Amino acid sequence: MNPFEMVVLIVAITAVASIFRAKYGVRKDKWGNEQPLHAADPDAERLRDEVRTLKERIVVLERIVTDSDRNRSIALEREIDALRQRD
Structure with missing residues (x-):
């Protein structure tokens, strides 16, 4: 796997993860801890x-x-x- 494919794969994984976090209502506070939005x-x-x-x-x-x-x-x-x- 060349470096460009690896970069594209990392970006795709990050995008999919952010979509799932938004869908299930998870956000990060200022210290990086994830908390549900419906606390x-x-x-x-x-x-x-x-x-x-x-x-x-x-x-x-x-x-x-x-x-x-x-x-x-x-x-x-x-x-x-x-x-x-x-x-």
Whole structure:
């Protein structure tokens, strides 16, 4: 094996290894230790739950807005106006 083939092989192995690290969520810290990206982070978990809840609420709001029943949308408009008048 000549030196150029060896260099190409090393680069290919490094590229494949970095793809696998990215796929399985492994990163290196500043000291070179590998850590999973999904480490136990309570703040990140709380944010994931909040995003999930907000997505569910958006689905409900989209359903309300795109509802084709005219009587229901008129009632919704009245409820919104009543809430505005309270403030």
